[in-house]
Amino acid sequence: MKITIGSDHGAVELKEEVKKVLAEFDGVEVKDVGTFGKESVDYPDIAEKVCADVVSGESERGIVLCGTGLGISIAANKIKGIRCALCNDVYSAKKSREHNNANVLAMGGRVLGFGPAGEIVRAWLTTEFEGGRHERRVNKIMALENK
Numbered sequence: 439m440k441i442t443i444g445s446d447h448g449a450v451e452l453k454e455e456v457k458k459v460l461a462e463f464d465g466v467e468v469k470d471v472g473t474f475g476k477e478s479v480d481y482p483d484i485a486e487k488v489c490a491d492v493v494s495g496e497s498e499r500g501i502v503l504c505g506t507g508l509g510i511s512i513a514a515n516k517i518k519g520i521r522c523a524l525c526n527d528v529y530s531a532k533k534s535r536e537h538n539n540a541n542v543l544a545m546g547g548r549v550l551g552f553g554p555a556g557e558i559v560r561a562w563l564t565t566e567f568e569g570g571r572h573e574r575r576v577n578k579i580m581a582l583e584n585k
C-alpha cells in the first residue's frame with residue numbers, strides 16, 4: 439500500500455514519528471510531500487498535495503498533519519473523493535475505517551504525543567471497512583459532493 443503524507447510546520451516532528459511507524463509495515467511505501475522545516479506554510483496547500491495523490495490513485499491512502507489536525511482535515515474534506523477523519527484516539531481511528539472507509543487520516547502535532555499517535559496510525563492502517571449498511575451511508579456521503 440502506498441501512502442502520501444504531509445504536514446504543515448505545526449507537525450513536522452510528528453510527521454517524522456509517523457514515518458517511523460509506517461516503516462514497521464512490510465509493503466507500505468511512503469511519499470512525503472513536506473513540509474520539511476519550521477518555516478510557516480499554509481495547511482490547505484499540504485492537504486491539496488496529499489489528497490491529489492489519493493484521488494488520482496497514485497496512493498491508496500493519505501495522512502495529513504497540522505498543529506491541531508483541524509484545519510488540514512477541513513481542507514482535505516473539501517476535495518472530491520476524500521473522506522478525511524481527524525482522530526485523536528484509537529477507537530475513532532478504528533471506526534473511521536470500519537464505518538466511514540476513511541481514506542485520509544488527520545492528526546494534530548500539538549495535540550497528540552508520539553506514542554498515542556503511533557497507536558492511532560497502527561489501528562487506522564490495520565482496520566478494514568466493514569461495508570454492509572456502512573457502504574450505503576458512505577455512498578450517501580459521497581453523493582453530497584454532487585448536490
Ligand code: RB5
Pocket residue numbers: 446447448449481504505506507508509510
Ligand atoms: C498553524 O499555526 C496552525 O493554525 C495549523 O497548524 C493548524 O492547527 C490549523 O488548524
